[in-house]
Amino acid sequence: MTEPTGMNDRGPDDGTRRAGTGTGSHTGGVELRHLRCFLAVADEGSVTRAAARLRITQPAASRTLAALEDALGARLVDRSTHHLTLTAAGRAFRDRAAVAVAAFEDALDAGRSVRRPLRLGHAWAAAGLATTSLLRRWRAAHPDVPLELLRIDDRTAGLTRGAVDVAVLRGPVDVPGLVTELLHTERRVAAVPADSPLAERPALTLADLAHHTIALNPVSGTTTLGLWPAEARPTSTVTVANTDDWLAAIAADRAVGVTATATPDMHPHPAVAYRPLTDAPPLPVVLAWRDTPSRHPSVADLVTLAHEIADESP
Missing domain, CATH: 3.40.190.10 (Periplasmic binding protein-like II)
Known part of the structure; x- marks a missing residue:
């Protein structure tokens, strides 16, 4: 099973496949590259920035997004303002698209000798003063699984849309499908x-x-x-x-x-x-992750280490 890259089987600046080429995963005309493009636009709020992130041209990104909307029969992005926003349908589809992409990556991981990085999200402040200790001790204990710290500005730090595997969250967390464990509280x-x-x-x-x-x-x-x-x-x-x-x-x-x-x-x-x-x-500080079979296999190890460091902190 191979992932379509969207690079080798299309013409220059062309956001669609040539007929009869490629064997990538797709359903009803929707392929992984469509989902990745849409998620990049949703994250960046801009087709231009999404194109740069995906290393394709802006026209190609625009056509890929339009092709996805045509296939779904729904407008996903509101283009009426300079800063693009998602429509109600786009917000609902974003979570499903993120889960689908994450599941595909997890399926590939099962056949790889080296695991993909474990992505730890936060919206601000990460794990506070314990952040450096967490990153360094993880690297020493799990050198084969890089831990990537990502700041993502939304309520679950990218967790619900599949941008991260685990998140450090502050305040009450009442989101369906998430598991949380309290680390400590902060004044x-x-x-x-x-x-x-x-x-x-x-x-x-x-x-x-x-x-x-x-x-x-x-x-x-x-x-x-x-x-x-x-x-x-x-x-x-x-x-x-x-x-x-x-x-x-x-x-x-x-x-x-x-x-x-x-x-x-x-x-x-x-x-x-x-x-x-x-x-x-005080504010509760929790670790959260998605309660799905496809979650990253190292989530439990990160939760254990985070608790150890939290218990050692004054």
Whole structure:
């Protein structure tokens, strides 16, 4: 069984196969290259960036995506804006496409002498200060299985769409089909502009932040207005898409934020001060993976090592 590469059996800049060539896996005209192209577009939010990632031309990527939509009889991508977004049908299909591609890769792994890398996702802060220890101890114990750390800005750090095998997640996780194990909890801290009066205090409370604009990351963050009592919630917010934008908003004195203690360790910023937040509940930090027979065979080993390191941490 061979995977179609989409490179040897098509003409220059051509997003479709030549008739009668190739023996790749396909069903009803849909092949793995169609799924890979769609997933790349979904991840990148751009056909151009997806094409660069796949090492094909932009016209070829556009035609491959269009061919997939034609085969499915559904529009998967909304092209009405500069930054492409998925339609409702596209969001539903993304998870199924990711599972299909992951299952194909897992099937190939069974016949390979060297296992494919184990992909560990996170949206921000990874495993905090334990990240380096986790990566180094894994390499020493499992030199035949590379551990790749991937930052992916979504609620499950790419886990539900098959971009990673395991993910470090913060906050409650209630996603069907995922298995989770608690590693530890982290205290919350406030993030404020380093030159603001709030930064002069040794510690802060939720009430201290309530009259300021709050930076919220609905894509992968854990802070919502529900963190504050109903009668004392902030009235001004600014929405950001990732940790970098969150830090930039606070550094520019546009907002303040709430995060976990791992954030200042992994994302220090000279213009942002972190202060203990004394009355906010702690955040659970969990390892999560998909509950499927095709999961990576080294998931259990990673979970065991992560628990060992968490138990050794103060």
